[in-house]
Amino acid sequence: MSDLKLHNTLSKSKEGFVALDPAHVRIYVCGPTVYDRAHIGNARPVIVFDVLVRLLRRLYPRVTYVRNITDVDDKINAKAKASGRPIAEITAETTKLFHEDMALLGALPPDIEPRATAHIAQMIAMIQSLIEQGHAYEAEGHVLFHVASMADYGKLSGRSRDEMIAGARVEVAPYKKDAADFVLWKPSTDDLPGWDSPWGRGRPGWHIECSAMSREYLGESFDIHGGGQDLIFPHHENEIAQSECCNHAPFARFWLHNGFLKVGGEKMSKSIGNILSVHQLLGEAPGEAIRFAVLSAHYRQPLDWTDEGLKAAKSALDRLYRALETAPKARAAANVPETVLAALMDDLNTPLAISHLHEVASALNKASDQSEKDRLAGELLAAGALMGLLQNDPKGWLQGAGNEGVSEIEALIEQRIAAKKAKDFALADRIRDDLKAKGILLEDGPGGTSWRKL
RNA sequence: GGCGCGGUGGCGGAGUGGUUACGCAGCGGUCUGCAAAACCGCGUACGCCGGUUCAAUUCCGGCCCGUGCCUCCA
Numbered sequence: 391m392s393d394l395k396l397h398n399t400l401s402k403s404k405e406g407f408v409a410l411d412p413a414h415v416r417i418y419v420c421g422p423t424v425y426d427r428a429h430i431g432n433a434r435p436v437i438v439f440d441v442l443v444r445l446l447r448r449l450y451p452r453v454t455y456v457r458n459i460t461d462v463d464d465k466i467n468a469k470a471k472a473s474g475r476p477i478a479e480i481t482a483e484t485t486k487l488f489h490e491d492m493a494l495l496g497a498l499p500p501d502i503e504p505r506a507t508a509h510i511a512q513m514i515a516m517i518q519s520l521i522e523q524g525h526a527y528e529a530e531g532h533v534l535f536h537v538a539s540m541a542d543y544g545k546l547s548g549r550s551r552d553e554m555i556a557g558a559r560v561e562v563a564p565y566k567k568d569a570a571d572f573v574l575w576k577p578s579t580d581d582l583p584g585w586d587s588p589w590g591r592g593r594p595g596w597h598i599e600c601s602a603m604s605r606e607y608l609g610e611s612f613d614i615h616g617g618g619q620d621l622i623f624p625h626h627e628n629e630i631a632q633s634e635c636c637n638h639a640p641f642a643r644f645w646l647h648n649g650f651l652k653v654g655g656e657k658m659s660k661s662i663g664n665i666l667s668v669h670q671l672l673g674e675a676p677g678e679a680i681r682f683a684v685l686s687a688h689y690r691q692p693l694d695w696t697d698e699g700l701k702a703a704k705s706a707l708d709r710l711y712r713a714l715e716t717a718p719k720a721r722a723a724a725n726v727p728e729t730v731l732a733a734l735m736d737d738l739n740t741p742l743a744i745s746h747l748h749e750v751a752s753a754l755n756k757a758s759d760q761s762e763k764d765r766l767a768g769e770l771l772a773a774g775a776l777m778g779l780l781q782n783d784p785k786g787w788l789q790g791a792g793n794e795g796v797s798e799i800e801a802l803i804e805q806r807i808a809a810k811k812a813k814d815f816a817l818a819d820r821i822r823d824d825l826k827a828k829g830i831l832l833e834d835g836p837g838g839t840s841w842r843k844l
Numbered sequence: 845g846g847c848g849c850g851g852u853g854g855c856g857g858a859g860u861g862g863u864u865a866c867g868c869a870g871c872g873g874u875c876u877g878c879a880a881a882a883c884c885g886c887g888u889a890c891g892c893c894g895g896u897u898c899a900a901u902u903c904c905g906g907c908c909c910g911u912g913c914c915u916c917c918a
Contacts, residue, residue: 402848420918421918422918423916423917423918428918429918431917431918432918433918434918435918436918463916464916465916465917547847547848547913547914548847548848549846549847549914570915571915572915572916573915573916595916596915596916597915597916617918618917618918619848619849619912619913619918620912620913620917620918621917621918622848622913623847623913623914623915624914624915624916625915625916625917628915628916647918648918649849649850649912650849650911650912650913650918651918652911655910655911657911657912659917686856686857686867687856687857687858688857688858690849691849691850691857692849692850692911692912694856696856698855698856698868699855699856701868702855702856702867702868702869703856705867705868706866706867706868709867709868712881712882713882716882733858739858739859741856741857741858741866742857742858742859742865742866744857744858744866744867745857745858745865745866745867746866747866748866748867749865749866752866752883755881755882755883756882756883810877813877815877815878818877818878819877819878819879822878822879822880826880831880831881832879832880833879833880833881834876834879834880834881835880835881835882840881842881
């Protein structure tokens with residue numbers, strides 16, 4: 391029944407999605423390395439794949455969504471050294487903050503969130519198997535994957551081994567048999583985190599954790615693997631190499647990659663100093679507005695993050711919530727509007743889906759019959775739920791979360807109504823202007839005067 | 845150098861071989877004491893040059909511009 395189409399990086403084209411097991415769809419998404427607070431670029435895949443998982447759950451009876459936490463990494467080690475804080479403290483705190491930030495963006499937690507450090511044994515087992523099968527070798531305490539041992543290496547990124555070597559910018563470590571070989575395991579000094587292994591005390595390379603943990607929770611073959619575009623090479627390419635050479639089974643069937651996020655036309659980077667943390671943005675706009683802004687562009691397109699874009703997202707949500715406010719008793723319909731569903735089924739076309747949200751809102755605004763309004767609001771709520779939007783109380787959204795000053799505002803509205811009755815429009819307008827200066831906008835409707843925050 | 849992505853009206857941003865995207869901003873109108881909101885109407889965009897075609901923003905080729913990746917960055 392599913393007409394879901396997804397762009398598969400493996401084929402570089404949109405394909406009809408066919409579940410390996412229609413009774414149980416399995417998806418893995420690369421999660422954060424927990425050494426610093428999440429920035430808006432980290433949030434993009436979380437939001438995008440959250441929508442995908444919500445959609446899959448509507449289409450299939452069972453979905454298992456795995457997103458890992460990388461808690462062993464040289465950036466974490468560097469952070470610990472620089473700050474003097476224990477690694478475990480840094481990773482635990484960063485993980486907690488990540489959860490908080492993502493929850494505020496309306497992203498549901500994954501079903502399973504494995505931590506790399508809790509799966510070292512599985513990684514070691516996989517590395518051993520690769521050595522036994524002739525795909526990996528030990529050299530000076532390192533274990534390296536031998537790229538030449540895999541006939542179809544490079545199928546995801548579309549690079550030949552020779553091209554990679556020709557383009558490499560880093561010096562090749564002397565213990566590598568081949569410049570393209572990559573690390574599965576590396577030795578740790580006493581001051582670095584390490585685990586006992588057949589090759590001495592050490593820690594895993596970057597790619598092996600995803601191979602080991604996806605196999606543990608989703609099996610050797612699963613449906614979808616997602617992440618940021620920059621992970622295509624080397625990370626995902628190497629995951630494929632490790633998993634397929636170890637398991638002799640196709641790894642992920644579909645590879646989905648979200649585009650990059652830019653800030654003011656430039657790449658976000660520490661050197662430019664334009665990293666925008668989610669936490670910081672949450673101080674400027676509600677999480678739902680940030681989510682809406684992210685979904686305003688197609689996930690594979692580059693997204694240029696600007697203040698104007700964030701404001702536009704907030705305005706668009708205001709409009710949708712205003713429409714919902716006219717049908718306060720409406721409840722989410724059982725079915726999502728066909729237009730919205732079709733847009734999402736077409737490779738997660740969220741901008742198109744949002745345009746259909748606006749169309750439903752327009753119809754809602756135009757409807758004169760309350761039961762028709764309720765019906766349309768129900769559709770809007772159902773569509774919003776599928777995208778993780780519009781689940782707030784409309785009145786609460788429009789008037790702001792806090793309740794401070796509400797009684798004062800209401801008293802002034804009463805005064806103004808009395809002034810209007812007495813035809814004292816000068817006073818009525820002054821009250822309205824004073825409130826507007828404080829960011830409170832009054833609107834006279836057929837049902838009386840209402841207010842909202844600007 | 846290799847591989848890839850993008851250039852759509854004032855802005856954001858979909859999409860299509862010939863017919864309205866959508867939202868914001870703007871203009872005119874309805875409503876209103878006046879506003880706001882809502883509704884109605886308006887603006888005739890697809891980087892450049894060729895080619896294919898009855899017809900191209902949409903397909904093909906070239907060019908220009910921007911941008912991403914090329915061993916640990918979502």
